[in-house]
Amino acid sequence: MPTSxxxxxxxxxxxxxxxxxxxxADGQVGHDVTLPAATxxxxxxxxxxxxxxxxxxxxxxxxxxxxxxDVYWDAGxxxxxxxVDVTGDDVTIQDGSTAGGDNIPTTQGYAVxxxxxxxxxxxxxxxxxxxxxxxxxxxxxxxxxxxxxxLVLSVDLTDSELWYWASGGTASNPLAGKVIDYVVATQADSxxxxxxxxxxxxxxxx
Numbered sequence: 001m002p003t004s005x006x007x008x009x010x011x012x013x014x015x016x017x018x019x020x021x022x023x024x025a026d027g028q029v030g031h032d033v034t035l036p037a038a039t040x041x042x043x044x045x046x047x048x049x050x051x052x053x054x055x056x057x058x059x060x061x062x063x064x065x066x067x068x069x070d071v072y073w074d075a076g077x078x079x080x081x082x083x084v085d086v087t088g089d090d091v092t093i094q095d096g097s098t099a100g101g102d103n104i105p106t107t108q109g110y111a112v113x114x115x116x117x118x119x120x121x122x123x124x125x126x127x128x129x130x131x132x133x134x135x136x137x138x139x140x141x142x143x144x145x146x147x148x149x150x151l152v153l154s155v156d157l158t159d160s161e162l163w164y165w166a167s168g169g170t171a172s173n174p175l176a177g178k179v180i181d182y183v184v185a186t187q188a189d190s191x192x193x194x195x196x197x198x199x200x201x202x203x204x205x206x
Contacts, residue, residue: 072188076102126175133164138194
């Protein structure tokens with residue numbers, strides 16, 4: 001039976017705190033993934049909708065029509081954007097079926113990065129979760145999808161800050177009632193690839 005341990009230490013308000021979370025379960029899943037570097041660029045133009053469309057100038061992007069990307073900028077991010085046209089370095093995008101997040105800036109020349117979604121093949125029943133955590137060495141985004149392609153949970157990751165949920169605590173299970181078929185992930189850093197770690201343990205019965 002797998003046992004996972006999560007230790008958190010530090011201080012809040014000048015008071016030292018140390019907490020260790022131990023959970024055991026019947027099974028475990030772990031993914032250690034390298035997310036490609038994002039492509040840096042700028043907003044070229046904006047067309048009011050519907051559908052709203054943004055054209056981004058992304059030198060060396062390697063994108064193609066129908067790709068699904070996430071777009072990051074200094075104050076936010078928008079995920080699930082679909083590429084609808086590619087002309088040289090200019091990439092035109094609009095909301096895909098699972099788009100969400102913040103509104104992309106419309107100012108010409110506004111700096112952004114864009115990243116094609118990486119799919120992580122993983123299967124688990126959210127009701128059986130005992131402990132789940134994710135950590136990325138960059139700003140990143142995770143989307144959890146069911147077998148029908150519906151987005152059931154969107155998670156923003158801060159650079160090097162752990163996101164987690166543990167059973168038995170005061171927080172509700174973010175994946176209760178959901179059966180996950182795959183996860184998509186991107187990262188915001190255009191200077192280098194970034195490591196993403198995703199792990200979970202689960203019971204065989206609810």
